């Protein structure tokens with residue numbers, strides 16, 4: 115499988131203090147990597163590094179993504195729930211990295227936003243106010259927004275947070291389908307028991323001063 119991202123001997127941290135070091139792993143095409151670990155262990159720090167919001171203290175991250183595009187879905191709690199925009203506007207904003215020097219979205223980006231909505235079966239929400247959606251619907255809209263950025267690699271930050279069991283199961287089914295049928299590589303950061311047991315072909319586990327990367331044996 116082609117490598118999408120190579121993390122080599124990476125150390126990340128804040129103000130000269132390392133959160134983790136000597137981290138090595140690769141994200142390959144079609145991978146579904148589950149990232150696990152207790153609060154404060156460094157999961158979000160890794161995500162910040164992958165999104166280039168935090169510079170490596172040592173080591174490097176090498177990207178083999180087309181036009182360096184990465185899809186990121188933030189935690190709903192980190193998104194302003196009262197954001198005064200329609201679903202379509204929120205999804206379209208995911209295509210901002212495709213604009214280059216243009217200030218306005220073209221027909222292609224708008225078509226991509228519609229296609230992302232329809233891929234997730236939520237085209238009927240298009241004109242709804244984002245702030246009025248349920249938690250599960252908001253997650254799907256943010257996933258459609260990430261799909262507008264790229265179909266190569268999505269990083270999902272605790273997507274099951276604050277969802278009821280039914281919405282959670284539905285959401286996991288959806289991302290599994292994107293991975294298996296559309297061959298989108300996924301990195302899922304989760305605390306969730308469901309994710310711990312059943313999802314992913316590989317896992318990255320942050321525990322007691324070490325980070326372990328391994329293949330999951332129970333992968334279906």
Ligand SMILES: Nc1ncnc2c1ncn2[C@@H]1O[C@H](COP(=O)(O)OP(=O)(O)OP(=O)(O)O)[C@@H](O)[C@H]1O
Nearest residue numbers: 128129133151152153154155156157158159160320
């Ligand atoms: N901006 C920051 N400045 C300084 N220290 C930080 C900053 N952000 C996080 N940290 C520290 O880095 C460590 C790792 O935090 P991080 O947020 O990556 O953990 P996490 O595994 O994502 O936790 P959670 O599951 O609660 O989101 C913690 O000790 C945290 O206090």
